[in-house]
Amino acid sequence: MSSWTDKTIQKAIRDAKAEGADIWLTDADKARGVGRLRLRASAKNRATFYFRYTTPKGVQAQISLGIYDSDGKAGLALKDATAKAALLSRLYQDGHRDLHTYLAQQKANEDESIAAKVRAQEEAERQATFGDLLLAYADMLKAADKASERAVRSQLKKDVEVAFPHLWKKPAKQITIDDCVEVVGKLNDEGKPRQADKIRSYIKSAYRAAINARGNVKAPKVMRELGITSNPARDIDKVKGSSEASERALSLAEFRAYWKRIQALEEPHRSVAMLHVLTGGQRMQQLARVTLADIDRDSMLMRMVDGKGKRERPRVYWVPLLPEALPCIDRLTLTGQYVFSSNGGVSPMGENFLSAIAKDVCSAMTEAKELQGEPFTGKVVRATIETRLMKKPYRVSSDVLARLLSHGLGGVQAKSYAHDPMHEEMLEALEKLWRLLNEEAEPLAEVIQLYARA
Structure with missing residues (x-):
């Protein structure tokens, strides 16, 4: 405890103001070698606390503790200054004889710790979302x-x-x-x-x-760099009803009515829908990738890329082109490179473009009472092509259809169309499809219910 009181300090402040000069008070009630609490009362009507000590080089130095305030609200009360001085005295006695250097290092460490926390917080905020x-x-x-x-x-x-x-x-x-x-x-x-x-x-x-x-x-x-170690969606069950496959396939009469109606559509809907059928009902996502660079007019082939599933590299396969397909391609690529496009080939068609066409045609067929079964989608057209070609009188084998429609072929992959042993068989299947669509209409047939392969 300091030997001063608030009265002692306030008197020193009054005296300094009256004399127009600083007055120093030193707490003498201390042993040697432990440092001293000091106070400077200035002529400006205020007082400041200091801790004085002797450096290792024998030079006296002072550390400012703060401005005196009897209430401790705007500065340090005497008891607070005494406590600070006692702390510095303990540090000094513990061997930290150069207190300025020691405190500066402590401040630097504290600043670095704070900075590290700030960086950690910023890093947390920058975490991959x-x-x-x-x-x-x-x-x-x-x-x-x-x-x-x-x-x-x-x-x-x-x-x-x-x-x-x-x-x-x-x-x-x-x-x-x-x-x-x-x-x-x-x-x-x-x-x-x-x-x-x-x-x-x-x-x-x-x-x-x-x-x-x-x-x-x-x-x-x-x-x-995401640093992900667990999968929160791993145990979520498959959504019930999400994979209920359609069993709808168009009857021959329905299919021919669909074919007739899409030929009467406005461009580009007409050519997109016709080309979809003429190439065997390929998957819409794969068709959207086809460009003019994938069309081999000399060999009458269209290059397709099947990237579905977990395969690291997409499977390349070739679809034969009927002569009737070329005018459709020309009409669809007037200003760009994408074959299946709604804007002249500038960009590929949207994911639902073909489905929307099929939906509109289905509505028109419903009004004209051309439907024998439930309304259908674009996927049903694909299922219908496979179903019809498998039936009499065409009897296209499942192996040929699997190659044509890029069903799961496992390790059986053609390196190029020149080495594809089923090229002629696929072309023959598409020629049968053309005859199926354009031969004399037959009596209405029974609606076929078959699992529609995706």
Whole structure:
């Protein structure tokens, strides 16, 4: 405890003001070698506390403790200054004889600690978000030349970024199974089980890809740096009702009515729908990738790329072209390179362009009482082509249809069309399809119910 009192200090302040000169008070009630509490009362009507000590070089030095304030509100009360001086005295006696250097280092360490915390906080704020992960997954699909990339990216933005902006910005490592269920559940509750299961699959696949990327130097850098170690969507069940396959296939009369109606459509709908049929009902995502560079007019072949599934490299296969297909291609590529396009070839058709055409034609057929069964979609056209070609009188083998429609072929892959042993058989199948569509109409046939292969 200092030997001063507040009265002592206030008197010194009055005396300094009266004399017009500083007055120093030193706490003498201390042993030698422990430092001293000092106070300077200035002529400006205030006082400042100091701690005085002797440096290792024998020089007296002082550390400012703060301005005196009897209440301790605008500065240091006497008891507070005494406590500070006692702390410095203990440090001094413990061997920190150069207190200025020691305190400066302590301040630097404290500043660095604070800075480190700030950096950690900033780093946490910069953590890869759920949105970063999902977009990186879409970028990975694009780099792998997957036909599904555009559709995946579009749904991720619509059903996650737009629908759940708070989750989109949430760190990917903090996403929980409940967060994933919230996204999937919204679509299911809206009566969209197929879309719900797709988003479930995309989220699950994105996390799985990021986990696998950590140990794969060939994986995209952005995926490796996400640092993902667990998959919150791993245990979400497949959405019930999401994969109920359509068993609808058009009757011969319905199919011919469809073919007749699409030939009467306005461009580009007419040529897109006709070319879809003339090439065997290929998958819409794969058709959207076809450009003029994929058309071999000399050999009458169209190059297709099948990137579905888990294969690292898309499978390349070739579809024979009937002569009637070339005018459609020419009409669709007046100003650009994309064959299946709604704007002259400048960009590929949208994911639902063909489906929308089929829906409109189906509505017209319904009004004209040309339908014998339920309304149909673009996928039913594909299923119908396969179904009709398998039936009498054409009897196209399942092997040929599998090659033509790029069903699961496993390791049986043609390296190029020149080495494809089924090229002639596929061409023959398409010629049968042409005859089926353009021969004299037969009596209405019974509606065929068959599993529609995707």
